[in-house]
Amino acid sequence: MFSKADKTKCIMIQGTSSNAGKSVAVAALCRIFSKRGYRVAPFKSQNMSLNSYTTHENAEIAMAQVLQAEAAGVEPSYNMNPILLKPKEDFISQVIVHGKPAGDMNFYHYQNNFREEALKAIKTSLKVLKRDYDVIVIEGAGSPAEINMLDKDLANMQIAKMANADVILVADIDRGGVFASIAGTFSLLPEEDRDRIKGIIINKFRGNLDILMPGIRQIEEIVGVPVLGVLPYDESLKLPEEDSASLTEHKYAKNEKITVGVMRLPRISNFTDIDPLEYEPDIGIKLIEVGGSVGDVDAIIIPGTRNTISDLLALQEAGFADEISSLSREIPVFGICGGYQMLGNKIIDRSMKESKHGSVEGMGLLDVSTSFDDVDKIITQSLGESLGGGLFRSLKGDNVKGYELHEGVTVLKGSKPLFKVLEGCGNFPNSGYDGAINGLTSGTYFHGIFHNFHFRRVFTDYLRNSKGFEPLGFTNDTFKDLRQFSIDRLAEIFEENVDLSILE
Structure with a gap:
């Protein structure tokens, strides 16, 4: 992989949709790089979640970043999730900045009056992580192709630019329309953002890979980016759900x-x-x-x-x-x-x-x-x-x-x-x-x-x-035993099915 003498390597996982598998992909990469001897930290600039945790700094962050930190073998910190949005009611969310409440805000106020403050916190946390770690594995939010919000982005391509990160796009085949979601994401992104995407991962696959291969070859020609691998749907893995949407699907x-x-x-x-x-x-x-x-x-x-x-x-x-x-x-x-x-x-x-x-x-x-x-x-x-x-x-x-x-x-x-x-x-x-x-x-x-x-x-x-x-x-x-087994098995599945040489 990359030299430890290099500057901090930043890799970003984005998705064609919410719940595509970004969180677990970040956790897998954190465990993989940690086992290879790198100092690794997860990072999600802005997370909207009601599943949160108190760090050793007595600061509140999303539970997904706690799992990712555990996979990386490091203590979770508010710098790994500088902005946490906790939905309350009537389109109001409590805004948590660096682990502490900054107030209850509606979407308009947050985006138009608080955005610069949020961006400042994100930059500060990213700077701290770059100072202390060899690798930062960044998780996006939702889809990067929300064209009505590209100029207000605080979670996807804006962060990739800030971190100078290579982007891997994860697509969920289980919900159907995987190739349309990949092509649609590429077509809606500005060219400079498309150029950041170095590879694609198809997630939650249950079928025969031979049947899928013709589609993979065609989508690679359409978007000009390789499919790095196809991850099987493994129901044996027991990992925390990130939000109530995934709780609905959890059996x-x-x-x-x-x-x-x-x-x-x-x-x-x-x-x-x-x-x-x-x-x-x-x-x-x-x-x-x-x-x-x-x-x-x-x-x-x-x-x-x-x-x-x-x-x-x-x-x-x-x-x-x-x-x-x-x-x-x-x-x-x-x-x-x-x-x-x-x-x-x-x-x-x-x-x-x-x-x-x-x-x-x-x-x-x-x-x-x-x-x-x-x-x-x-x-x-x-x-x-x-x-x-x-x-x-x-x-x-x-x-x-x-x-x-x-x-x-x-x-x-x-x-x-x-x-x-x-x-x-x-x-x-x-x-x-x-x-x-x-x-x-x-x-x-x-x-x-x-x-x-x-x-x-x-x-x-x-x-x-x-x-x-x-x-x-x-x-x-x-x-405890099964949780650690699940994290290790997740990393193994990732390494067995995804070509990571693109990240070298």
Whole structure:
């Protein structure tokens, strides 16, 4: 490959559409270059996602860049995702710059009044990464051929020019029309942008490659750029989904033994919190859509949300709040972040910071109240000590790690806390405690709580006991092993099927 004595090499992965496979392609290249001895960093200048994470800098970035950093073997940093847009409601997004909130903005204000500030942050982060790494693998956003927005681009060819990056175009054959999407992308781009594209990858292929080859030869003649490879569709890979669009396509494992119901909130966020449960033996995941039915489940998880009040009202209007209240007498109900806030008695929002609805009544399953008034967003990595309440009594004294991303603070009244806070914030600054528990109902502000093996296994062993199955105890944390296997296998598939010599 290229010489380590060279200046930082920048490679950019763009797609013919959203969800074409850009994120996983970047992760694969990060692992490949890392294993070859290079210092590698992922970079996405602007990401719109509700799946986010708190870095060691106590900064918020998209979860996709966290996975890519893991593949590169480096600590994730806000410089890897300098701009994060988190959709809220009514065409409003919270804008995160270098890991901190810069305000809620509509699209017009962001593009016309904030663009230069965003561009400045992007340039600063790219400069830092170029200083510290040999290779930067950059992820684009959506399609580079959005002709109505070419002059306002902050994520595709504008960034490729800024980084002087070679571009690889990824096209999704699974959705159909792959050759039209490739040709259309090229035809809509200005010539100088077309010239940056050095190769094409066709992704998610399920068929006979011999049948595809005539089309590949023709598209190479049409666009004048080689197809570097065809990546097979591999459903065995278990990697985090980037956003709710891909969550819709994700097929969670069904299981006849034990079913954990997860509320598919309209503004669901950080749903990677439930990923480890999918790896648990005997456990199946059921996404419960608003407008659907809870059905026969053995536990209910209410995950995070970008708008607690609006999603709570949606659950109440659909009749889910009453059904969850009834089921909580028989099965565990667990809330994470916004889901935790919903389980309380009241959510106070006199200033309408969270939504246009103001203050609302909660489900009343935990004797706590949450306030959004005069509260700055809390972004921190956290460490807690289990207090051993309820079904987690065997975990007393056990440490749990997580991260916090919340804009409300919670005061406990009758309910007892779930964790003692050793690092981080918890229910509110300097409270010393996080979460609450009442009978079979509990909640926490700690995202990533089920990534803690002991905590997860105690929860799932409770479900196994309640169904008459043998508990598994603290053996075989398959989640961590399979995640690393998936990243390594992804890199292997990429190397086996893609000609990387174009990047030399």
